[in-house]
Every structure is written in structure tokens, then in C-alpha cells.
Amino acid sequence: MNQSNLCPRFEKAITILSQRWTGLIIYQLLSGPQRFRAIESSLPISGRVLSERLKDLEQHGIVKRDVYPETPVRIEYSLTEKGLALEPVLKKVEAWSQEWLDVEEPS
Known part of the structure; x- marks a missing residue:
């Protein structure tokens, strides 16, 4: 099995953040505490x-x-x-x- 040359902590961070919808959920919560329905209605997610x-x-x-x-x-x-510490990262990605x-126009 091949060993990764990446830093294990960086690899773990990317694994967490790359799960589908995770970054958008965190981004949504940057505006403050929210109830489940508010988060659900703001994102196209089940x-x-x-x-x-x-x-x-x-x-x-x-x-x-x-x-x-x-x-x-x-x-x-x-x-x-810990979650709030991601704000500068997400703002840089934004x-x-x-x-x-x-943004590609829908066909």
C-alpha cells in the first residue's frame, strides 16, 4: 500500500471538508446559529x-x-x-x- 507524502493532518482536514455539502453547511453557519429547517431550506440538500x-x-x-x-x-x-476558525479559509475559497x-448556465 502506498503511503501518502501529504501531512496527515492536512489530509484529514481535506477528507472532512471534501464530504459533499460539508463546506456549504459550515459556510451557512458562519452567519450564526440556525435551526435545522433553516439550514435545510437554504441548501439543496435532503x-x-x-x-x-x-x-x-x-x-x-x-x-x-x-x-x-x-x-x-x-x-x-x-x-x-474550531468551526469558526475555518472562516478565513472559506472566505479565501469564495x-x-x-x-x-x-458559473455555467443550466442547459
Whole structure:
């Protein structure tokens, strides 16, 4: 089996961020805490996939889930300090995309 020449931490970071929808979910949460339905309605993603991604991000310490004991129960998702540290990275990707990528018109 071939060993990667990449830094293992860099490789792990890319593996986490390259999961489909993960970067967009993090980007969406940069604007502040949001409820599940708000995130779901802002992205073209199924509830099942969003739930899986949020659980993964929570396990990695990037997203936190806050449950408020109200009636009905309110659950909000927000970025942790670790998640907020991704803001400059995502903003640089956004700037790069604005300069270098064209959005293809749907056919």
C-alpha cells in the first residue's frame, strides 16, 4: 500500500471538508446559529444527508448542537471555535471562486 507524502493532518482536514455539502453547511453557519429547517431550506440538500453531515461535524468538534427546553423543543446548530476558525479559509475559497470560476448556465 502506498503511503501518502501529504501531512496527515492536512489530509484529514481535506477528507472532512471534501464530504459533499460539508463546506456549504459550515459556510451557512458562519452567519450564526440556525435551526435545522433553516439550514435545510437554504441548501439543496435532503434532510437525511443534512442530519448525517451535522452529526459528523459535531463529532469532529466543528459544529455544536444546542437544545433549548422549550415547548416545542428548540434545537440550534452553531459553529464551535474550531468551526469558526475555518472562516478565513472559506472566505479565501469564495474570493478565489469569484476571480477564477465561471458559473455555467443550466442547459
